[in-house]
Amino acid sequence: MILGDYSFGIGDRFGQQGEALLAAIIEAGRAGVEVTPVWNKSHREHTLIGTKPAAVRVEAQSAADSMMWEGVYFVDADHINLKNVDNFIESCDFFTLDAADFIGRPAPREDVDNFIEGAERYIEGSVLSEISDNLTVGEDLVRAIAGRYLAAIKEAGKLYRHIVAKKGVSNFITELSIDEAQAAQTPIELFFILAAVSREEIPIQTIAPKFSGRFNKGVDYEGDIERFAREFEQDLRAIEFAKREFGLPANLKISVHSGSDKFSIYGAINRAIKKFGAGLHVKTAGTTWLEEVAGLALSGGEYLEIAKKIYEGAYSRIDELTKPYAEVIDIDRDKLPLPEVVAEWGAKKFDDELRHDESSGRYNPNFRQLLHLGYKIAAEMGKEFIDAAAECKRIIGPNVTENIYQRHIKPIFIE
Numbered sequence: 001m002i003l004g005d006y007s008f009g010i011g012d013r014f015g016q017q018g019e020a021l022l023a024a025i026i027e028a029g030r031a032g033v034e035v036t037p038v039w040n041k042s043h044r045e046h047t048l049i050g051t052k053p054a055a056v057r058v059e060a061q062s063a064a065d066s067m068m069w070e071g072v073y074f075v076d077a078d079h080i081n082l083k084n085v086d087n088f089i090e091s092c093d094f095f096t097l098d099a100a101d102f103i104g105r106p107a108p109r110e111d112v113d114n115f116i117e118g119a120e121r122y123i124e125g126s127v128l129s130e131i132s133d134n135l136t137v138g139e140d141l142v143r144a145i146a147g148r149y150l151a152a153i154k155e156a157g158k159l160y161r162h163i164v165a166k167k168g169v170s171n172f173i174t175e176l177s178i179d180e181a182q183a184a185q186t187p188i189e190l191f192f193i194l195a196a197v198s199r200e201e202i203p204i205q206t207i208a209p210k211f212s213g214r215f216n217k218g219v220d221y222e223g224d225i226e227r228f229a230r231e232f233e234q235d236l237r238a239i240e241f242a243k244r245e246f247g248l249p250a251n252l253k254i255s256v257h258s259g260s261d262k263f264s265i266y267g268a269i270n271r272a273i274k275k276f277g278a279g280l281h282v283k284t285a286g287t288t289w290l291e292e293v294a295g296l297a298l299s300g301g302e303y304l305e306i307a308k309k310i311y312e313g314a315y316s317r318i319d320e321l322t323k324p325y326a327e328v329i330d331i332d333r334d335k336l337p338l339p340e341v342v343a344e345w346g347a348k349k350f351d352d353e354l355r356h357d358e359s360s361g362r363y364n365p366n367f368r369q370l371l372h373l374g375y376k377i378a379a380e381m382g383k384e385f386i387d388a389a390a391e392c393k394r395i396i397g398p399n400v401t402e403n404i405y406q407r408h409i410k411p412i413f414i415e
């Protein structure tokens, strides 16, 4: 199976917005840009909501049927490891191997020595100027990189072969994710990680590094945008060079995770992929849930009350909700409105505070991030929430499509 040049992760926590999401991909096609939809829902989301991976394929297929989608699509077992992969084998054909937990685990001395021997050509000398002008590295640095990553790549290899044994070679797409690591990877690290991936014979088609700066869920990028742009270009060059050097799949491309709402770096990403003719995968899903909350609020009456109830629940359980997301959430608790205050808000006020529009002067990223985590509360509400979201479909659906197409796909791939 081969993933196209441009692909975009879609999906929604409650499996109700499939058609609205696919509509955004169809709109990209109308604008002349082919984007492959990849439906994703992580093990963490399934666990918190109480859903099974099979439900994602059902949603994807039913959206494809009703929208008469004839292109390919994939279902992504997102951020899986050896402990949970078996739940995903049957319904998925895209596997995101999460090796982050194994980064920094000691690798046998012999493995590191072998790696250094194979990497001699890149130590000192001018070969790495393919990645950045005048770039050279010494053996110590390569040794340190090998020491940090070899065990993780080995674990990814085990996981890959476990999937192959069940699904057969070439029957799925492989992504490697190292984005949930403690520290960002430099372009040089990315290059040597790809060398290790090649030695481990994992035919990855996408790789998700951790970039510098913060990629908090559902809000904008925080960090040095120029630095990001520079490193992102070097990452693309590192991948291109690694493909040639190590015989990795010709369509190997970069994958940006937690890509929702990173509006301030979309321009840099767009320019870089165009400049190098590179492919790109972007993984987003989380903000569709926020469109559901906004749609409930905007529908007013009892629906607005449900949106408030979700906030109130999230507010009272903030410690529990933030825990699994500690690396990717930055909430300033002093800036969260009290539930008693929110209780007085009208539909528009609720939507203004939630909507990610920096220019409005009314947007509150803390409120937005907490609601982002509030999907667990909605999941516990069960039928009450599901029915309400279904009843507000006429408001939610078009907003989901517009959010994904206008605010994400267009600036990233098209403009």
Ligand SMILES: [Zn+2]
Residues within 6 Å of the ligand: 079, 177, 179, 180, 208, 257, 258
């Ligand atoms: Zn990720």
